Amino acid sequence: xxxxxxxxxxxxxxxxxxxxxxxxxxxxxxxxxxxxxxxxxxxxxxxxxxxxxxxxxxxxxxxxxxxxxxxxxxxxxxxxxxxxxxxxxxxxxxxxxxxxxxxxxxxxxxxxxxxxxxxxxxxxxxxxxxxxxxxxxxxxxxxxxxxxx
Amino acid sequence: xxxxxxxxxxxxxxxxxxxxxxxxxxxxxxxxxxxxxxxxxxxxxxxxxxxxxxxxxxxxxxxxxxxxxxxxxxxxxxxxxxxxxxxxxxxxxxxxxxxxxxxxxxxxxxxxxxxxxxxxxxxxxxxxxxxxxxxxxxxxxxxxxxxxxxxxxxxxxxxxxx
Numbered sequence: 174x175x176x177x178x179x180x181x182x183x184x185x186x187x188x189x190x191x192x193x194x195x196x197x198x199x200x201x202x203x204x205x206x207x208x209x210x211x212x213x214x215x216x217x218x219x220x221x222x223x224x225x226x227x228x229x230x231x232x233x234x235x236x237x238x239x240x241x242x243x244x245x246x247x248x249x250x251x252x253x254x255x256x257x258x259x260x261x262x263x264x265x266x267x268x269x270x271x272x273x274x275x276x277x278x279x280x281x282x283x284x285x286x287x288x289x290x291x292x293x294x295x296x297x298x299x300x301x302x303x304x305x306x307x308x309x310x311x312x313x314x315x316x317x318x319x320x321x322x
Numbered sequence: 323x324x325x326x327x328x329x330x331x332x333x334x335x336x337x338x339x340x341x342x343x344x345x346x347x348x349x350x351x352x353x354x355x356x357x358x359x360x361x362x363x364x365x366x367x368x369x370x371x372x373x374x375x376x377x378x379x380x381x382x383x384x385x386x387x388x389x390x391x392x393x394x395x396x397x398x399x400x401x402x403x404x405x406x407x408x409x410x411x412x413x414x415x416x417x418x419x420x421x422x423x424x425x426x427x428x429x430x431x432x433x434x435x436x437x438x439x440x441x442x443x444x445x446x447x448x449x450x451x452x453x454x455x456x457x458x459x460x461x462x463x464x465x466x467x468x469x470x471x472x473x474x475x476x477x478x479x480x481x482x483x484x
Contacts, residue, residue, distance in 0.1 A: 182443050183422070184415035188408075189401040228422065230443050255419075255426025258436055276423050277347055277399070 175291065176202040178218060180211040180237065181226040181253065186276070190224055190253065193280045197287070208232030212240045215248070222290065224283075225270070227254040227261065235268050242269040251286050253278060328433055329462040330358055332381060333477050335431035337464045340424045340475060344466070348398045350391075352466045352473075361461040364476055369413070371421040371446045378438035381479040385421040388471025392417055418444035 177194050179201055181187045191201045203218050205211040208225075209232040215223065223241065227234035234252060241248045251272040252265040262273050272286040288294060337354050344352035367386035375381040387395070396416040397404060404412060422444045429436035464475045 183419045185396070185399060185412050185419050186415075188412070189399075192401045228426075228441055228443050255423040256441070257427050257430050258439075260437070276419075276426070280401075 175199040175221040175287070175294065176218070178203045178205065178211065178214055178220040178223045180205045180208070180223060180229075180234070182206050182229040183226070186226065186253075186278075190278060190283070193278065193283050194224075196280065197284055199287070208234060208237030208240070211237045212244070215241055216244060219245070221249065222287065223248065223250045224253045224274075225250050227252060227256055227265065235264055238265065238268040238270055249290050251283075251290070326360070326460055326462075328379065329381070329460055329477050329479055331433050332375070332379065332428075333358055333462050333464055333475060335428040336383070336424060336475050336477070337466075338431065339428040340466065340473075343420070343424050343427070344468070348395055350394060350398065350468050350470070352468045354464060354466050357464070359463045359465075361463050361476075364461055364463060364474070366447075367472075367474065369417045369446065369448055371417045371444045373421055373425055373444045374442035375425070375439060375477075376442065377440040378434065379432060379479075381477050383421070383425055384474075384476040384478065385417070385424075386474040386476070387417055388473065391468055391470040391473055394470045395420060414446045414448060418446045 177199050179187050179190050179194070181190065187204050191204065194201050202220050203214045205214045207229045211223065211225065225234045225237060234254065238250050241250060248269070250270045251274055252270045253274045253276060254261070255276040257275055265273055271290045274282055274286055341352060341354060344350050364384070366384070368389050369387045369392050371385045373383045375383055392413055393409070396409065396413045399416050399420065400412060425441055429439050429441070432439055459478050461476055461478050466473045
């Protein structure tokens, strides 16, 4: 289970991402509405992962990523933004982001991004899907071995 | 490129992304009537979101929503069920986020592929019944109709010298 900080100036986006994270079996330890607040909260909570919007008041997501990397060079950050421009993606990665998600966020894409950064993590959805598959699968019949003799 | 041409190109990109967003993501049938209207003034609906487009292009972007349509969009956009007590707060936030998303995706299709274009965080105003007058600015409007009411996209920019 990961401790995650969610940063977005939009209430509905924070709410959606928090609910997705929780349904993936991780814990949201904090939220922030802009880059400056994100830096302050990060210092206090030291989360395992941050989801970071780009376009925000006071300090944007790119500025916040740079600041977080000064605090902790190993900080793991997924940019979550509506800005689909290639130059924006490149800027984000250069600033130190570990991943990039285009809004609207889908739970499977969020899960994939987390898995790429934390390969050893198996989220709740994945394990539940496996369990369901096992429960739903029909009885496995071993093929009869023909007597070739 | 003339300012009026820039307005039309920007609004064309926005309309294209809005159609995709409404049908693919929100599963709401939205019809654009195909007309880009040059306006002298616009009457804002109950919920209006403003986003500034800066950098290599300097425009204002306004999205106006009918109340029922915005409620449907809020419910469609929310992950999981929403409590009625949350609706009012989420509705305002959804108005801003939807406008932000449509514009963010459209930037790639702006003139010069949107290079150097920046967008400000959205600001949503409720009960904005004022008439927006312009002084030397051009307004171009595109209207979408849905089973739950209309939404209007407006871009506003300087057209002096044309």
